[in-house]
Amino acid sequence: MAEKKKLILNCDPGTDDSLCIVMGLMHPDIELLAVTAESGNLTSDKSSINALKIMELMGRSDVPVARGMLHPLVRPHPSDPYSHGQDGLGNHFFPEPKLKVVDKHAALVIIDEVKKYPGEVTILCTAPLTNVALAFMLAPEIIPMVKEVYHLGGSYGVTHYAFSNATGDNPMSEWNVYVDPEAADIVYGSGVKLTTIGLDVAFNPEWVNILPETLAKLEKVGSTSARYALEIIDYVDRNNSLPDLFNNGPIDTVSMCTVICPEIIKTKEINVAIDTSDSQLTRGMTIVDCRNHFMWDNLHKIQTAYTIDSALYNRVFFEAITGLKYDEV
Ligand code: BDR
Numbered sequence: 626m627a628e629k630k631k632l633i634l635n636c637d638p639g640t641d642d643s644l645c646i647v648m649g650l651m652h653p654d655i656e657l658l659a660v661t662a663e664s665g666n667l668t669s670d671k672s673s674i675n676a677l678k679i680m681e682l683m684g685r686s687d688v689p690v691a692r693g694m695l696h697p698l699v700r701p702h703p704s705d706p707y708s709h710g711q712d713g714l715g716n717h718f719f720p721e722p723k724l725k726v727v728d729k730h731a732a733l734v735i736i737d738e739v740k741k742y743p744g745e746v747t748i749l750c751t752a753p754l755t756n757v758a759l760a761f762m763l764a765p766e767i768i769p770m771v772k773e774v775y776h777l778g779g780s781y782g783v784t785h786y787a788f789s790n791a792t793g794d795n796p797m798s799e800w801n802v803y804v805d806p807e808a809a810d811i812v813y814g815s816g817v818k819l820t821t822i823g824l825d826v827a828f829n830p831e832w833v834n835i836l837p838e839t840l841a842k843l844e845k846v847g848s849t850s851a852r853y854a855l856e857i858i859d860y861v862d863r864n865n866s867l868p869d870l871f872n873n874g875p876i877d878t879v880s881m882c883t884v885i886c887p888e889i890i891k892t893k894e895i896n897v898a899i900d901t902s903d904s905q906l907t908r909g910m911t912i913v914d915c916r917n918h919f920m921w922d923n924l925h926k927i928q929t930a931y932t933i934d935s936a937l938y939n940r941v942f943f944e945a946i947t948g949l950k951y952d953e954v
Pocket residue numbers: 639640641642666707751752777792799800801824876877
């Protein structure tokens with residue numbers, strides 16, 4: 626049997642983040658080392674509690690949940706313009722969890738896990754990068770020890786959904802970079818192996834919808850995780866910000882599925898800068914230099930997704946939510 630992928634999930638649940646936790650717990654190829662909670666959709670005191678609620682929903686107490694910074698590195702925490710519901714979990718209003726967060730800061734958990742398994746740990750970030758940047762600043766020696774980082778964040782002009790889906794508080798930025806552009810700048814420029822999946826790709830309804838066949842299979846399975854996924858998909862569908870298009874894909878799950886099955890996306894190298902200015906119009910914007918006649922060599926060189934295999938995404942989504950084979954249901 627192939628070795629499981631060791632994963633730290635840095636997230637801000639959040640409806641779509643919460644499905645990533647479920648997937649990390651359910652998929653047989655993933656060993657979820659820890660969930661580290663960010664201040665993003667909600668501040669980390671609340672997003673960490675939401676992570677614990679999902680652990681209890683899934684009957685799991687073996688994966689530590691750590692709380693991160695209450696605010697971005699140098700800025701106040703902005704309030705979320707895209708609603709994940711009053712409780713951040715699509716208005717499920719789960720009971721207060723009995724489980725507790727671990728008595729260690731999220732950044733220290735990241736440092737310790739990477740040091741415990743040098744070269745083996747993938748960090749998936751479906752949120753701002755505050756905890757990861759802090760870990761890299763506190764212990765820069767871990768940067769070459771990280772296997773790779775995936776970030777669901779930014780928007781790289783790959784599709785025309787780039788700016789119509791901007792979820793930051795200005796027309797040009799994506800939420801996970803907008804909240805803490807300084808942290809993103811540190812991680813993107815750290816030299817760590819980084820793959821980004823921009824919002825224009827992860828929210829492109831041509832690629833990331835959960836298809837009727839997959840929904841029917843989830844209905845048929847009817848387990849706790851399948852039912853929860855259906856409820857979140859329904860919530861996303863009802864709160865669709867693209868009124869003329871069918872759009873039910875829980876954004877962050879694209880990146881979780883990619884960690885499980887990297888063939889879901891195709892990537893290309895880009896040169897990108899992050900706007901860390903105070904501009905009301907462009908703060909948090911991920912600016913790609915596409916010119917072939919003039920290339921600044923001071924920009925971050927990273928990989929970004931430019932397409933998604935929709936059928937494969939659906940298959941992996943189903944298998945990660947249910948722990949069952951797509952073709953056997
Ligand atoms: C990101 O913003 C959040 O609301 C989602 O959870 C996702 O991580 C998309 O811009």
